[in-house]
Amino acid sequence: MNIINEFRNIVGKQNVLTGTDTNKYSSDWTGKYTFSPIAVIRPSTTEEVSEIAKTCYRSNIPMVPIGGNTGLAGGTFAPDSVMISLERLNKICEIRSESQIAIVEAGVILSNLHMAVEEANLAFPLTFGAKGSAMLGGILSTNAGGSNVVRYGNTRSLCMGIEVVLPDGRIMNLMSELHKDNTGYDLKNLIIGAEGTLGFITKAVVKLKPKPIAYATAMVAVPTLANALTLLNQLQKTTGSGVEAFEYMTKSYIQAHLEKIPNSRPPFDQLYDVNIMLEIGTIIPDQGKIQNDGNTLLTRTLERTLSNLMDTGEVTDAVIAKSDFQRTEMWERREASAEITITDGPMILTDIAVPLDKISSFMDKVEIEIKKVDPGSKSLTVGHLGDGNLHYAIYPTKYDLELFDLLNCAVEEVTQELGGSFSAEHGVGLSKKTSMKRRKDPIAIEVMRAIKKALDPKNLMNPGKVLPDI
Ligand SMILES: Cc1cc2nc3c(=O)[nH]c(=O)nc-3n(C[C@H](O)[C@H](O)[C@H](O)COP(=O)(O)OP(=O)(O)OC[C@H]3O[C@@H](n4cnc5c(N)ncnc54)[C@H](O)[C@@H]3O)c2cc1C
Incomplete structure (x- = not known):
């Protein structure tokens, strides 16, 4: 009880939740992990985060940071720990148009940042289905990707600086606004993607980009994944690397979407095996200008590229969005992926990446290997094809952890053979x-353990995550 009072003295009574008040926080997004934290503490400043960390460190209490709780890897599992929610650090401190940066606190929700920078005619070009809940601190801590990586890179490439509260409460200032800074080890990029195991991210300097003045968005069916790659490369050539999103949906995904999402419509008159949702964007005024036929030059470029590839048989069917409604419908079909793939029954959601020219081999080989392990299992794939990143979901015939492990192992094996992650x-x-233990270079794991020990010698910061158990 004394410790709870210490927390109350730091953040106020109303910001220390205990008992049933913690229910909202005590399960991850998938519902796979449920737990009872000692308390949920809701600081509103970096200094408060620091004081909480000092208190936990002194008293040997494990600490688990939480943002929007949309993570899909169980990173916020917090039994016998205090959860520190960054949700009240939610200020967009500055938007600086000239240098195209924003300074944001960790609890800013992604879609709020989108809206704020849009007013300045800029974009924070990172987006994914959970944008209405995921917070910048969590996004940085998972180095999230999403649908625009093909053009802008993942979160790491969009971050210039961070402020970090270390496990013992010291505040580390890495709030650089510089494009170049070679002063020693790259601590910023070490903390980004560390999933809260090395400290709390409390603030960040993120890069903004000019907001495209026009988009052309389409659903395209191609005969094979190799043809999809031709389409991607061709579009990059004709648009000056203007591809903003290049997303893959299998036939089973389209079917599941029609079954599960009310009022959904099929993208084409018939079902195809390889469906791509693509978007190109331009910041060049001439390209975005509407022509006599009601289309922009950008849309004409897309039409021409698709038509040329139809002539050679590399594109089978295509629908270009002619209105905001149609564009939104295309995006919603893709962004419903978590609702479509995640079910209550037995399932395994994988999140692999392979080199772009190996995607086709991955799909062919993995299906064979999975069927060897569990012939009756089903699969469904959706992914960020432009980055070689697939969410290959398996639905095993029964709930059996040993079987799950064998299936995971089969996917890992195919992925590793093809040089993937x-x-x-x-x-x-x-x-x-378990995959980390099996697949990551053992020396790399040793180095990671040494880093963890140096920054968190008492193993209090999100313990039990990322690093395999010894
Ligand atoms: C519908 C849906 C679609 C998604 N699509 C994508 C996608 O396309 N691409 C993609 O990459 N991911 C996707 N995700 C998962 C993605 O990882 C999370 O949505 C997001 O990046 C996590 O942000 P969050 O604020 O919810 O973090 P949380 O879930 O709250 O936390 C995630 C991890 O980060 C740690 N953490 C949180 N905040 C901090 C902080 N301030 N400092 C230190 N550590 C912290 C937590 O301890 C945990 O380990 C999707 C998830 C959903 C539900």
């Missing part, structure tokens, strides 16, 4: 620790 964007958290 078992975890491309959701992070390792709790759910992929």
Whole structure:
């Protein structure tokens, strides 16, 4: 009880939740992990985060940071720990148009940042289905990817500086606004993607980009994944690397979308195996100007490219969005992926990446290997094809952890053979620790352990995540 009073003295009574008041926080987004934290503490400043960390460090209490709680790897699992919610650090401190940066606190919700920078005709070009809940601190801590990585890179590439509260409460200022800074080890990029195991991110300097003045968005069916790659490369050539999103949906995904999402419509008159939702964008005024036929030059470029590839048989069917409604419908189909893939029954959600020219081999090989392990299992794939990142979901025939492990192992094996990664964007958290042990270079794990020990010698910062158990 004394410790709870100490927390209350730091953030006020109303910001220390205990008992049933913590219910909202005591499960991850998937519902796979449920737990009872000692308390949920809601600081509103970096200094308060620092005081909480000092108190926990002194009293040997494990600390788990939480943002929007949309992570898909069990990273916020917090039994016998205090959860520190960054949700009240929610200020967009500055938007500086000239240098195209924003300074934001960790609890800013992604879509709020989108809206704020849009008013300045700028974009923070990171987006994914959970944008209405995910917070910048969590996004940085998972180095999230999303649908625009093909053009702008992942979160790491969009971050110039961060402020960090270390496990013992010291505040580390890495709030650089510089494009170049070679002063020693790259601590910013070490903390980004560390999933809260090395400290709390409390603030960040993020890069903004000019907001495209026009988009052209389409659903395209191609005969094979190799043809999809031709389409991507062709579009990059004809638009000067203007591809903003290049997303893949299988036939089973389209079917599941029609079944699960009320009032949804099929993208084409018939079902195809390889469906791509693509978007190109331009910041060049001439390209965005509406022509006599009601289309922009950008849309004409897209039409021409698709038409040329139809002539050679590399594109089978295509629908270009002619209104905001149609564009939104295309995006919603893609962004409903978590609702579509995640079910109550037995399932495994993988998050692999392979080199772009190996995607086709991955799909062919993985299906064979999965069927060898569990012939009756089903699968469904959706992914960020432009980055070689696929969410390959498996629905095993029964709930059996040993079977799950064999299936995971089969996916890992195919991925590794093709030079890929078992975890491309959701992070390792709790759910992929076994894969980490099996697949990550052992020396790399040793180095990670040494870093963890140096920064968190008492192992209090999000313990049990990312690094495999010894
Ligand atoms: C519908 C849906 C779609 C998604 N699509 C994508 C996608 O396309 N691409 C993608 O990459 N991911 C996607 N995700 C998962 C993605 O990782 C999370 O949505 C997001 O990045 C996590 O942000 P959050 O604020 O919810 O973090 P949380 O879930 O709250 O936390 C995630 C991890 O970060 C740690 N953490 C949180 N805040 C901090 C902080 N301030 N300092 C230190 N550590 C912290 C937590 O301890 C935890 O380990 C999706 C999730 C959903 C539900």
